[in-house]
Amino acid sequence: MSDHLGACKARWGINRMDFLVPPGLYAIGTPTPEAPVLVTANYKMTYDLVRRVLAGRNVWLLVLETFGINVWCAAGKGTFGTGELVRRVAESGLAKVVTHRRVTLPILGAPGIAAHEVLKQTGFSVRYATIRAEDLPEYLDNGERTTPAMRELSFTMYERLVLVPVEIVLVLKTLLVLGGGLYLAALILAGSSAALTALLGYLGAVFTGIALGPVLLPFIPGRSFAVKGALAGLAFSAVFYAVAGGALWSWPVQLASFLAFPAVSSFYTLNFTGCTTYTSRSGVKKEMRLSLPVLGGALVASLCLALVGTLVK
Amino acid sequence: MKGFRYLSNVATLELDQGRCIGCGRCLEVCPHQVFVLEARRACIGDRDACMECGACAGNCPVDAISVDSGVGCATGIINEWLREKKIPGLGGGSCG
Numbered sequence: 001m002s003d004h005l006g007a008c009k010a011r012w013g014i015n016r017m018d019f020l021v022p023p024g025l026y027a028i029g030t031p032t033p034e035a036p037v038l039v040t041a042n043y044k045m046t047y048d049l050v051r052r053v054l055a056g057r058n059v060w061l062l063v064l065e066t067f068g069i070n071v072w073c074a075a076g077k078g079t080f081g082t083g084e085l086v087r088r089v090a091e092s093g094l095a096k097v098v099t100h101r102r103v104t105l106p107i108l109g110a111p112g113i114a115a116h117e118v119l120k121q122t123g124f125s126v127r128y129a130t131i132r133a134e135d136l137p138e139y140l141d142n143g144e145r146t147t148p149a150m151r152e153l154s155f156t157m158y159e160r161l162v163l164v165p166v167e168i169v170l171v172l173k174t175l176l177v178l179g180g181g182l183y184l185a186a187l188i189l190a191g192s193s194a195a196l197t198a199l200l201g202y203l204g205a206v207f208t209g210i211a212l213g214p215v216l217l218p219f220i221p222g223r224s225f226a227v228k229g230a231l232a233g234l235a236f237s238a239v240f241y242a243v244a245g246g247a248l249w250s251w252p253v254q255l256a257s258f259l260a261f262p263a264v265s266s267f268y269t270l271n272f273t274g275c276t277t278y279t280s281r282s283g284v285k286k287e288m289r290l291s292l293p294v295l296g297g298a299l300v301a302s303l304c305l306a307l308v309g310t311l312v313k
Numbered sequence: 314m315k316g317f318r319y320l321s322n323v324a325t326l327e328l329d330q331g332r333c334i335g336c337g338r339c340l341e342v343c344p345h346q347v348f349v350l351e352a353r354r355a356c357i358g359d360r361d362a363c364m365e366c367g368a369c370a371g372n373c374p375v376d377a378i379s380v381d382s383g384v385g386c387a388t389g390i391i392n393e394w395l396r397e398k399k400i401p402g403l404g405g406g407s408c409g
Contacts, residue, residue, distance in 0.1 A: 075366075075368075076366070076382075076383075076384075107341075107342060107344060107368075108344065110341075110342035110366075110368035110371070110372055111366045111367045111368040111371060111382065112371070113368075113371065113372065114371050114372055115338065115372045115374075116372070116374035128341050128342055131344060146341070148346075151343075151344065151346070152314070152315070152346075153314045153344045153345065154314070154315070155314065155316075155317055217317075218316050218317060223318060223319055223320055223321075224320065267387065270387045271386050271387040271388055272386070273385055273386055273387065274384065274385050274386020274387070274388070274389060275386070276317075276364075276385075277314070277344065277364065278314050278317045278318075278319055278345065278362075278364050279319045279364060279385055280319060280320075280323060280324050280325075280363055280364045280365040280385070281365045281381065281382065281383050281384065281385040281390070282323040282324055282325050282365060282381060283319050283320040283323040283324070284385050284386070284387065284390060285390060286320060286323050287320070288387055288390060288391075
């Protein structure tokens with residue numbers, strides 16, 4: 001239960017850095033020198049999950065120092081990497097603890113590892129076991145063989161949902177600055193009620209891009225994240241128009257809302273590509289080259305429209 | 314990956330089949346089943362499924378694979394572009 005509460009907090013970025021497990025070699029159960037050596041990261045959520053699924057078994061667990069980052073992200077950064085694995089194997093005296101010369105790694109750790117280098121430098125050969133820790137028991141019972149299902153990535157609604165909180169926390173500072181600026185500008189130009197409307201619309205568009213776009217990802221048409229975000233933003237604009245009494249706005253302001261909100265949502269959904277496990281960096285670059293000028297243009301145009309709409313009223 | 318497909322014709326993944334020794338490591342580490350083994354040589358069966366994580370290139374013992382891998386979120390790429398042009402970025406916003 002306290003693990004669960006801690007995990008929830010960490011997802012919101014609270015005390016995230018307290019979520020470290022000391023790196024090194026751990027025994028789960030009473031492993032023999034022949035028992036397999038599983039390698040993981042020192043992010044507590046990862047470590048707890050691995051320990052939970054391996055409960056009741058006798059295996060070695062080698063925890064790498066990834067500074068509290070999960071396997072996938074740490075592998076991308078290189079902290080879950082060849083150098084750290086080689087160092088940890090030497091430091092833990094693994095060669096004296098076990099008689100075999102195999103270490104078993106999560107498949108998503110592979111981007112940080114050069115298996116042939118690990119073998120050369122430590123004498124231990126690397127096996128990539130499964131993507132999900134939950135599949136480890138089956139893998140071990142299976143004679144340490146990986147089935148195609150264990151190699152298959154998923155990106156379920158729940159898996160997408162848990163990524164949203166930390167994304168929100170990451171943009172809070174930007175929200176404060178831009179939202180505050182927008183509110184003040186609208187306050188001076190058009191009064192407090194218009195300022196509040198503009199602020200709520202902006203926050204709603206951000207939330208649509210950060211939360212709604214990612215959660216509804218496969219249900220929004222198109223492959224491009226910028227397009228998906230823009231479509232979600234367009235839907236939000238329509239809802240906001242209806243709820244906030246948009247029929248009473250001047251036409252330039254109406255038009256501005258349908259330009260600016262989708263642009264904002266689009267950017268934040270595009271940014272979610274960093275959290276997925278299927279978007280390529282080259283694809284994101286292409287999307288950005290195409291979409292950033294459009295989004296920027298839409299924002300500038302909507303600011304001009306809003307200004308005109310406010311001044312001519 | 315079932316139910317998810319990203320843009321076509323963008324991945325930078327390249328395989329030099331002449332160097333390949335058919336060890337199958339790339340098939341083992343790829344989370345998107347991009348590679349297939351044919352006549353004891355790896356080949357790229359589904360390049361568009363590649364997310365450019367770099368696992369295959371890093372684990373290839375004969376350096377037969379190349380791919381441009383790295384940060385994949387918009388904020389990260391903007392910061393990277395700003396760094397290349399030596400413009401100080403807004404900081405924040407990138408994941409850890």
